[in-house]
């Protein structure tokens with residue numbers, strides 16, 4: 102594998118700040134977070150009943166967001182996941198394109214590493230380009246986010262544009278303190294449905 | 306459009322009775338009539354998948370948003386789902402998988418046999434309640450039972466539709 106092994110250690114964007122900025126104006130958006138560090142980043146921005154942080158199901162974050170977006174066409178759905186998690190479910194980008202949900206945004210925090218398992222290089226440390234893949238899968242609104250200025254633009258697009266949208270955010274490879282969300286899946290599910298759909302949805 | 310066989314129409318009716326209007330699939334010939342019936346109903350959202358495991362995550366997300374659905378596949382697709390089934394189990398998401406069997410009854414293609422022979426056991430190991438159906442006349446009740454247990458019991462369920470019912474594919478042999 103041809104790899105520029107350390108370039109992502111120099112990237113200016115820091116993942117916690119990126120997620121904090123993107124979620125600052127979330128309003129009533131629904132958020133699905135991919136396993137590991139992206140789930141910790143989303144939780145660091147504020148635990149919320151309308152977050153669904155995954156602790157497993159690697160490769161499934163985008164599909165989960167798609168199902169949610171189709172079920173709730175009037176709510177914005179934001180999937181925030183890692184490059185490793187996205188690589189395991191690349192086909193789901195084509196499925197998003199087949200459905201063209203106008204309320205779905207996908208944000209990949211691309212540190213070019215499998216952070217959770219010891220910072221091994223992912224394919225994006227080489228020549229693999231997730232933004233190009235998302236575009237070629239059929240998602241027309243794709244954004245490459247490399248700088249603070251790009252991030253400012255991304256925050257505007259996220260709120261104003263119709264989806265589906267894909268943001269490939271190059272973030273610095275860094276290990277940060279864990280900020281763990283609740284981890285009982287059944288409880289997270291009921292908490293989410295209670296907040297979104299009301300009492301009868303968990304007590305029916 | 307391929308007219309659904311009567312047992313496929315029965316499945317369609319059960320799905321509608323249970324308000325399961327998101328139907329995700331990787332196609333199998335055994336599901337042709339059902340997929341066509343779903344696609345021609347404007348109240349049904351059909352989602353073509355690139356791999357069956359997407360459907361488990363998709364329908365879990367749909368349930369979070371208050372929508373119900375079902376996942377159609379052939380038996381080889383069940384093997385693609387193994388890790389993703391942990392999402393259904395650990396979160397107790399309702400799941401209804403409708404699986405047309407290959408590699409089971411008079412199979413011509415040996416490449417279908419390993420997965421067809423392990424589908425039921427594999428699903429059970431993953432915590433999925435599995436039902437088998439051999440006779441077209443039993444499809445309605447069996448799918449209805451599985452649908453009820455999934456949406457009312459937060460259970461992962463699968464109905465394995467026998468190759469005997471479907472007729473084995475022979476490629477002219």
Ligand SMILES: Cc1ncc(C[n+]2csc(CCOP(=O)(O)OP(=O)(O)O)c2C)c(N)n1
Pocket residue numbers: 135136137138139157159182183184185186187210212214215216217218223388
């Ligand atoms: C099916 C499966 N394979 C492997 C793992 C181990 N694993 C957990 S997190 C992870 C890496 C995630 O990397 P990425 O999505 O890029 O997140 P990062 O920590 O780099 O932000 C891996 C390989 C797993 N949990 N499930």
Ligand SMILES: [Mg+2]
Pocket residue numbers: 183184185210211212213214215216223
């Ligand atoms: Mg990563």
